[in-house]
Amino acid sequence: MELVLCNHSSYPRIGDDTEHQVLRRTIAQHDKGEKTEDAVRAAQDRMTELALAEQEEAGLDLVTDGQIRWLDPISHLAAKLSGVRVNGLLRFFDTNFYFRQPVVQGKLERTKPLLVEEFKFAKEKSTRSVKAVLTGPYTLARYSVEEKGGAGGFDKMLEGYTAALAAEVAALAAAGATVIQVEEPALLKYPDDFPRLEQSLTALAMSKDSAQLALVLYFGDPAPIYDHLQTLPVDLLGFDFTYNPGLVDRIASNGTARTLVLGLVDGRNTRLEDPAATARQLEKLARGADLSRAYLSPSCGLEFLPRDRARQKLKHLAVIRNTLLGSPA
Amino acid sequence: MSRAKLQSLGIDLPLFPTTSVGSFPKPDFLLKARADFASRRIRLGALEKAARQATEFWIREQEKLGVDVLVDGEMYRGDMVAYFAAHLEGFEEGGLVRSYGNRYYHKPIITGEVHWEEPITVEWWKYARGLTSKPLKGILTGPYTVMDWSFIEYYPDRLTACLALAKEIRKEVEALIQEGAKIIQIDEPAISVRPEELPVAIKAMHIVTDGLPAYFITHICYGAFEAIYPAMLDLPVDNFDLEMSNSGLDILELFKKARYTKDISLGVVDVHSHVVEEERVVEQRLRHALELLPKEAIWVDPDCGLKTRTVEEAIAKMQSVVTAAKALRAVTSDK
Numbered sequence: 001m002e003l004v005l006c007n008h009s010s011y012p013r014i015g016d017d018t019e020h021q022v023l024r025r026t027i028a029q030h031d032k033g034e035k036t037e038d039a040v041r042a043a044q045d046r047m048t049e050l051a052l053a054e055q056e057e058a059g060l061d062l063v064t065d066g067q068i069r070w071l072d073p074i075s076h077l078a079a080k081l082s083g084v085r086v087n088g089l090l091r092f093f094d095t096n097f098y099f100r101q102p103v104v105q106g107k108l109e110r111t112k113p114l115l116v117e118e119f120k121f122a123k124e125k126s127t128r129s130v131k132a133v134l135t136g137p138y139t140l141a142r143y144s145v146e147e148k149g150g151a152g153g154f155d156k157m158l159e160g161y162t163a164a165l166a167a168e169v170a171a172l173a174a175a176g177a178t179v180i181q182v183e184e185p186a187l188l189k190y191p192d193d194f195p196r197l198e199q200s201l202t203a204l205a206m207s208k209d210s211a212q213l214a215l216v217l218y219f220g221d222p223a224p225i226y227d228h229l230q231t232l233p234v235d236l237l238g239f240d241f242t243y244n245p246g247l248v249d250r251i252a253s254n255g256t257a258r259t260l261v262l263g264l265v266d267g268r269n270t271r272l273e274d275p276a277a278t279a280r281q282l283e284k285l286a287r288g289a290d291l292s293r294a295y296l297s298p299s300c301g302l303e304f305l306p307r308d309r310a311r312q313k314l315k316h317l318a319v320i321r322n323t324l325l326g327s328p329a
Numbered sequence: 330m331s332r333a334k335l336q337s338l339g340i341d342l343p344l345f346p347t348t349s350v351g352s353f354p355k356p357d358f359l360l361k362a363r364a365d366f367a368s369r370r371i372r373l374g375a376l377e378k379a380a381r382q383a384t385e386f387w388i389r390e391q392e393k394l395g396v397d398v399l400v401d402g403e404m405y406r407g408d409m410v411a412y413f414a415a416h417l418e419g420f421e422e423g424g425l426v427r428s429y430g431n432r433y434y435h436k437p438i439i440t441g442e443v444h445w446e447e448p449i450t451v452e453w454w455k456y457a458r459g460l461t462s463k464p465l466k467g468i469l470t471g472p473y474t475v476m477d478w479s480f481i482e483y484y485p486d487r488l489t490a491c492l493a494l495a496k497e498i499r500k501e502v503e504a505l506i507q508e509g510a511k512i513i514q515i516d517e518p519a520i521s522v523r524p525e526e527l528p529v530a531i532k533a534m535h536i537v538t539d540g541l542p543a544y545f546i547t548h549i550c551y552g553a554f555e556a557i558y559p560a561m562l563d564l565p566v567d568n569f570d571l572e573m574s575n576s577g578l579d580i581l582e583l584f585k586k587a588r589y590t591k592d593i594s595l596g597v598v599d600v601h602s603h604v605v606e607e608e609r610v611v612e613q614r615l616r617h618a619l620e621l622l623p624k625e626a627i628w629v630d631p632d633c634g635l636k637t638r639t640v641e642e643a644i645a646k647m648q649s650v651v652t653a654a655k656a657l658r659a660v661t662s663d664k
Contacts, residue, residue, distance in 0.1 A: 016424050027431045071430050091551045094522035096478050098429035270438055270480040306424025
């Protein structure tokens with residue numbers, strides 16, 4: 001069994017030390033007209049470098065840029081498209097975190113790259129492989145609102161987001177991304193929309209070139225649609241195991257045709273998992289599913305934890321792997 | 330029916346009573362005092378003196394504006410969960426996590442059995458009460474929200490943690506009532522996050538309020554109302570204080586499908602926008618609600634606490650609330 005240790009997506013953009021407050025401080029000063037856009041960018045760069053360094057120090061094999069520049073997982077992408085303005089705050093799933101809701105006023109168009117520069121920066125600064133992460137078209141569409149029929153209905157909106165993100169997937173692959181993670185947590189709230197997601201994801205898969213495409217679901221239980229998910233044109237499937245204690249058994253029983261990203265470490269709570277218990281879950285999974293190569297990951301982005309605990313959770317991934325496979329020589 | 334309950338408690342309010350959700354922005358002198366206290370440049374007594382001055386400032390402002398049911402403005406609180414966590418046994422302060430945009434808060438960690446040792450808000454409520462003859466709300470964060478917005482290390486699951494908190498929060502409610510509080514607001518903004526857990530939240534609210542002589546309000550905001558309505562009406566409170574303007578009054582559509590049966594505090598100004606709503610906009614929102622709700626049931630306030638606005642913006646938004654309510658009061662028949 002090869003267990004690749006990876007971050008999920010986001011990482012805290014703040015900490016309790018002065019050094020980790022630079023971005024918050026700079027944005028606040030920028031809002032008062034006391035700092036320039038360049039100063040904000042420099043603070044984002046600095047916090048991204050710190051996030052990368054902490055992931056590397058934790059022993060991860062696959063890191064992310066921590067989404068340090070994202071104000072939230074929805075508007076960061078949607079607001080960069082033409083035809084969109086952002087509106088009031090909405091709760092992000094069942095968290096105490098809020099996003100700005102996109103209002104689609106007209107045809108959605110990608111007029112510039114969305115994440116490529118951010119990815120390139122992280123790739124240049126990291127000694128490890130960097131995963132590109134984007135919120136998927138279905139989730140973006142589901143959490144957008146249409147204004148006066150400007151988008152032509154939900155399916156047109158989904159089509160617009162799909163076209164934009166397919167182009168982004170191609171651009172990320174061209175920029176050297178070897179793993180591109182598409183996050184579609186909204187599917188677990190609307191599982192009947194699986195055919196829509198399938199169509200959207202197929203378009204993204206056609207744009208990925210030689211990169212591996214990962215579909216990652218969280219904040220819900222994927223068990224009811226597990227068999228459908230196995231048919232999707234993706235290389236990796238990622239799950240949040242915190243919503244259904246029976247998910248391990250379900251996967252062990254049904255097996256997998258895709259490489260799994262195993263979100264067995266709770267990204268929403270500070271309590272550290274018992275490494276032996278998590279190792280037993282992995283053993284059970286391996287008895288029924290192909291884990292010759294799998295990814296061990298937090299269950300969701302780590303921005304929901306304080307920085308010190310997020311760091312601990314990442315280090316814990318290695319503890320779990322060592323418990324299962326023994327310490328590296 | 331709830332108006333009768335208020336009268337039985339000795340509180341007589343006009344049509345469309347105006348209030349606010351709880352927090353107001355901290356004046357600059359208090360922000361400085363809090364920063365000085367955090368860096369140990371001043372002592373607790375000096376900080377509390379500044380908080381009392383700020384409380385008096387907001388009591389006077391609300392009186393000048395003509396607000397009907399006042400709040401103390403929460404000048405002594407930071408985050409609505411962290412404040413209570415800091416005063417209950419069983420919690421540790423966690424590090425900073427993001428709330429939205431560039432806003433962060435210290436998310437508490439439940440590391441032991443929770444326990445109420447002594448009154449938390451009562452002295453502040455008494456201080457504010459002594460500054461005004463108008464009704465003053467007591468405001469607490471509810472057990473479901475304290476549970477949901479904390480990390481849980483001690484309890485085996487969310488349900489157990491929530492019910493344990495409910496028993497302790499009831500003690501604070503009892504302490505407020507003992508000192509004379511008659512309108513008590515139990516904030517539960519997290520209540521819609523996991524609709525399948527609504528029965529837990531209802532059970533917890535029963536623990537907090539059952540058998541106690543007060544008019545209870547619960548404040549809910551930025552949630553998926555459609556997922557918990559009409560089941561949420563089973564919460565044992567008299568009044569739901571709901572964020573409505575940020576969500577384009579969408580919840581009113583739900584009332585068309587299932588009759589709304591309690592008093593309601595309508596959030597009619599957006600607390601996350603710098604733009605101060607014109608009075609006619611606020612009045613339109615109220616008239617829209619009046620198409621579906623009996624006038625006797627309606628209270629008027631902002632969507633949520635105003636603490637993220639400037640002092641000037643908060644006053645201006647409250648002015649819009651009061652002016653619109655008074656205008657509507659003047660033209661609405663009392664037949």
